Amino acid sequence: MQDQKNSEVLVQAADEPPPSNERKLEGWQKLLLAVLCIGYATFHLMVLNVFPIETWSFRIMHIAGALAIGYLLVAAWTTDGLDGNGTWIRPIEYPPLLIALGLGGYSFFCVVYAFVAADEMMPDPWIFGTSGWPLVLSTVVAIGAGWLFKPRDHRIGWYDWILAINSLSVAGYLLFNLAALQFRAGVMPIPSDMLFSIAGVLLILELTRRVAGMALLVIAGLFIVYTFAGPYLPGILNHDGYRMDRFFSYIYTDSGILGPTTAVSSTYIILFIAFGAFLQISKVGDYFVNFAFAIAGRARGGPAKVAVFASGLMGMINGTSAGNVVATGSLTIPLMKRVGYRPQSAGAIEAAASTGGQIMPPVMGAGAFIMAEITGIPYTELIVAALIPACLYFMSVFFMVDFEAAKMGMRGMRQDELPVLSKLMKQIYLFLPIIILIGALYMGYSVIRAGTLGLVSALVVSWLSPNKMGPIGVLRALEATTKMSIQLIAVCACAGIIVGVIGLTGVGLRFSSLLLDIADKSQLIALFFAMVISIVLGMGMPTTAAYAVAASVVAPGLIQLGIPPLVAHFFVFYYAVISAITPPVALAAYAGGAIAGADPMKTSVTAFKLGLAAFIVPYMFFYSHGLLMEGEWHVILRNAATATVGVYMLSGAVMNWFHGRLPMLMRVVLFIAALMLISGGFITDIVGIVMGAVLFFWQKTRKPSEKAPLKADAEA
Structure with missing residues (x-):
């Protein structure tokens, strides 16, 4: 009975809570949104597996549906502390309501009329000739009203209804004129092309602000301004500039918003989010956390090691660093504090481990799918290449956690606080969806088919567990x-704007030339420059957008240096991911700090220290391609073994504990030994191993008092 109670406590690794501006709808609005969400997810699964449609049409409908549902789901400002008794509309809101509704309604009528009554080949000029400006003005007024008239309850604001309808108007125009747009967009645009595209861009930017914050919005805005300001800028930023009609019609094509980022969000991302949703609803995700507790909970600093294991497992089904922090950290962080970790350390450990979830095969978040789309490298090759670096990262965090636990004299959790491993082993079949996913990929199935098989297997496996998924469970998973997809879809669409600007202006090629000039002096400096750009782009931006932009700006330059595309893109990808724990803007660390009740900046600095290996791993596989599974097996094995010893020593140097406390000089020696092993050369490996061995035996000869923990065993 006690075991069952403990298990029930541990499985409360809560689902990711909604953002503070996500509405908590009631009544018919809640029902309508649920129906729309279920229909949207079902539409994607059907198109991907049963009824394929034309690519542009699918992506247009994908974005339009996300925009419409996003505006109904997410308010313009926080809804925390609101109840259901606010006034839906005040007299001062009537003028903007009438303006936005009248103009937006007219545009929507014109689009519907075009489909119902107009000649498809040659619609009357007034239909689209008079509806573009009303749509833009309606969108501007509704967005402004959302900013000005903040929510007073959880009901959907009138301005959000209008923005949702305007999203459908944009999609309707694009679909009706699709064949013509594919020929003339960005080359010979007409005024309505520009106006409907402007409305679409505004809608994407506003939803991105709501779901991802101001940072990405500001960056996208700067890139849009750069398109027109190019003639007035110096050096590599200078270009001839573009007319508004050419730019906005170009940006809403497969060179921009409908390009690689949306291709990924409309296929792989939504499919694997569905896979993760089915695992969550069937409680398989909770089983992952319980399994991690049973394996690592009794070790010293047990909850912190559980955080490392659980975040790696959850990372396979969770696409965001901050989301992973909230999903597992709501359970592990309080337990870490109980066994003696400082609040900032507890939050930082969870943030560092959760960030690693985005580089953990077999899913690796949205960035891996974008990488496959951009490089043309098969996804199965990418997840094989990611395996050793991901293991090195998690081993490094694990070693640091263990060293800190030893240094602080921490205990693990008691047996009666943990689930019973023997009982969990009887449910080991709950790992089958992951095994089937991996197996299907390596049997040659496409990523979409493999993801679908994994999703179906999650449903079937649930029937063998206490948490059987019936029709209601399936509908909940689809909802x-x-x-869960809305944020990533908005981010991918917004990243498409940035990628389109980079392609149109050629600024990416100019940065590539700059990297080549730097590499003439030092290739290492060029890599450092690429690292800084990737991290800076990722500060405050979701990983997906950060990688998409960095891959357009930095990766081509690295490839021109002679670096293989796989290495170049992984190099950029890693730094885009770990920007989530890099001060001063570290979103994952801030989330961990909030749960732990710690200072956000101190938490981010500690997370940066714990994730230090991730800053070195890309240089490791740059110098030792064997770490990406390239080369002879014995080279791969040697590189992996020496790199493992290297990150072990690096962890000891960072945490100032290597089988005991280290004097400053010995700490420096250990750090140098770690770098020797990390460089990948045979001679340097031997030197590093010898230095580490000497230091190890020196530690063993020291007095017990010099190796004692800093404080007594922490009590629960």
């Missing part, structure tokens, strides 16, 4: 799929 959760759409709600």
